[in-house]
Amino acid sequence: MNPYVALKHFHSYWAFIVVLLSLILLAATLYYFFTKKPIHIGLRKVSFYTVLSFHIQFVFGLALYVFSPVVQSSWADGIAMQTGPRLLALEHPVMMFTAVILMTIANAKLKKNSYITGSILAFVLLATLCFYMIPWTQWMANF
């Protein structure tokens, strides 16, 4: 198996963990925000593992970006600005990088606070909304 195929497989399956943990974190954050309950240790753990999963995906995403023939040819052919290639070469990496930053801030704030504040909820929500830029059609076509 060449590095590109291995990285793409990993990135593709690990994405399930990232998305699932993020949705659990979002649901838990909404619950703790609206019930105004103090943050439970379990929520802190979910938040920690969500950020960890994001960081791992980010590192492997960077490697995938370097190895991906799709990305390379997008830039080489000068078509990186056209809708299809632009998603993989530009929009997906930039938005996912934004999501990593937002989740990291949310996790840092969650560690310091006893309650879920509006800003923690906003950071988690915005990070989750970045999933809009996942190449869903390409991803789901694998299964």
Ligand code: HEM
């Ligand atoms: C951190 C959250 C991220 C998630 C949840 C995520 C998720 C995904 C998913 C589901 C795919 C489709 C895989 C497939 O078709 O089998 C994909 C493709 C891709 N991702 Fe990410 N990704 C993330 C971060 C990144 C980052 C930070 C980069 C680059 C800097 C990146 C670069 C790529 C590239 C280049 C592809 C297309 C590979 C190809 O088709 O050749 N990803 N990503």
